Amino acid sequence: METHGAGIQRLFVLAFCVAGIWSAYIYQGVLQETLSTKRFGEVGRRFEHLAFLNLAQNVLGLIWSFIMIKLWCRSSSGDTGGGAPWWTYWSAGITNTIGPAMGIEALKYISYPAQVLAKSSKMIPVMLMGTLVYGIRYNFAEYLCTLLVAGGVSMFALLKTSSKTISKLAHPNAPLGYGLCFLNLAFDGFTNATQDSINARYPKTSAWDIMFGMNLWGTLYNMIYMFGWPRGTGYEAVRFCKEQPEAAWDILLYCLCGAVGQNFIFLTISRFGSLANTTITTTRKFVSIVVSSLLSGNPLSTKQWGCVVMVFSGLSYQIYLKWRKLQKLKKRKSM
Numbered sequence: 001m002e003t004h005g006a007g008i009q010r011l012f013v014l015a016f017c018v019a020g021i022w023s024a025y026i027y028q029g030v031l032q033e034t035l036s037t038k039r040f041g042e043v044g045r046r047f048e049h050l051a052f053l054n055l056a057q058n059v060l061g062l063i064w065s066f067i068m069i070k071l072w073c074r075s076s077s078g079d080t081g082g083g084a085p086w087w088t089y090w091s092a093g094i095t096n097t098i099g100p101a102m103g104i105e106a107l108k109y110i111s112y113p114a115q116v117l118a119k120s121s122k123m124i125p126v127m128l129m130g131t132l133v134y135g136i137r138y139n140f141a142e143y144l145c146t147l148l149v150a151g152g153v154s155m156f157a158l159l160k161t162s163s164k165t166i167s168k169l170a171h172p173n174a175p176l177g178y179g180l181c182f183l184n185l186a187f188d189g190f191t192n193a194t195q196d197s198i199n200a201r202y203p204k205t206s207a208w209d210i211m212f213g214m215n216l217w218g219t220l221y222n223m224i225y226m227f228g229w230p231r232g233t234g235y236e237a238v239r240f241c242k243e244q245p246e247a248a249w250d251i252l253l254y255c256l257c258g259a260v261g262q263n264f265i266f267l268t269i270s271r272f273g274s275l276a277n278t279t280i281t282t283t284r285k286f287v288s289i290v291v292s293s294l295l296s297g298n299p300l301s302t303k304q305w306g307c308v309v310m311v312f313s314g315l316s317y318q319i320y321l322k323w324r325k326l327q328k329l330k331k332r333k334s335m
Contacts, residue, residue: 013271020264022284028257029112029288030295031250036107037168040244046170047247049237050104053254054097055222060255061215061262068208084202086213092194093217099187102180108170110161110177113289113300117156117311118181120285121149123318125185141321148314156307162299207266275326279319286312 035047106115127138127146157178166172199205226234241248268277289308293300300308 010271013267014276017264017268017272018280021261021268021280022287024257024261024264025281025284026288026291028254028261029116030291031254031257032104032107033112033292035247035250035254036104036112036170040240040247045240045244047237047240047244048170049226049233049240050107051101051222052226052234052237053104053251054101055219055226055234056251056255057258058097058215058218058222060259061211062219064259064262065208065211065215069206069212072208084198084205084209084213086216088198088202089210089213090217092191092198093214094221095187095194096191096214097218097221099184099191102187103184106177106180106184108177109173109180111165111169112292113304113308114156114161114174114177115181116285116289116292117153117308118178119184120282120311120315121153122185122188123315124150125182125189141317145314145318145321148317149311152307152310152314155310156304159301159304159307162301164299207270211262211266275319275322278322282312282315282319 032053035053036050039046103115103119106118110118123146127136127142131138157174161174195210198210223234225231226237241251265277265281268280286308289300
């Protein structure tokens with residue numbers, strides 16, 4: 001009975017994590033699309049300073065992680081033996097803010113579904129770098145997953161976008177938009193590799209310490225970028241928020257969604273592992289495209305939906321392959 005009860009409790013926690021990640025990031029996607037396409041006020045002005053979202057997200061993430069460290073960790077990684085010092089995150093923190101900034105900027109040039117689909121093809125640069133730089137050999141199934149994802153994204157990019165969707169974009173330019181998304185993926189690859197390296201060197205570092213270190217450097221970089229000479233576009237963004245409180249409220253909600261979503265991701269990874277987290281976040285991306293198409297007026301053609309299904313079939317098969325590999329590993333350990 002105790003085992004049965006523990007199983008139900010575990011299932012409840014998993015459902016709670018799924019609901020948390022889906023609701024936080026799907027709503028954040030809706031807000032991101034709103035801020036990139038909506039015209040605010042009587043004059044109908046656009047919020048052109050999308051990079052400001054990154055700064056706001058970093059600041060809130062920094063405050064949130066600091067509170068979590070004080071509440072749960074008692075002391076930061078710099079005070080606990082084995083934890084990573086805050087300065088070790090400088091390169092990962094900077095690339096972690098440049099990458100997403102490019103992804104957000106891409107929304108000026110391509111639709112939200114196109115951006116989500118392009119960013120779902122993370123495995124392509126990973127496998128490409130693995131083959132060219134490290135000489136890693138992949139099996140047929142892994143190449144098939146990549147082919148499905150690459151083919152789906154490529155075909156989606158080549159298909160004509162509806163005039164209704166194009167009219168909402170600030171500066172329609174598909175090659176530039178997709179280019180920014182793939183640069184986003186490249187920076188993400190470096191960030192993930194650097195984080196793995198830091199975790200290997202400092203195994204006692206907590207998730208909140210990582211979040212604090214990443215957001216600290218992201219905040220410093222974005223403050224210089226947004227408020228430094230000669231650009232100073234941050235002042236314009238703040239002025240816009242003062243004149244259009246609706247936009248300021250959307251930005252605050254966007255940041256809160258990101259902070260809540262990160263909490264659920266950390267909870268999922270700690271309780272169920274990275275594979276479960278990958279599965280939840282991948283399905284969330286698919287649901288985000290459906291929600292965007294239904295609520296935000298970004299109609300997709302039948303062929304485009306075919307491309308979406310193609311991409312997520314490849315991603316789902318990749319998740320299955322990882323699960324099978326994990327099961328084999330568990331069997332060997334139990335023998």
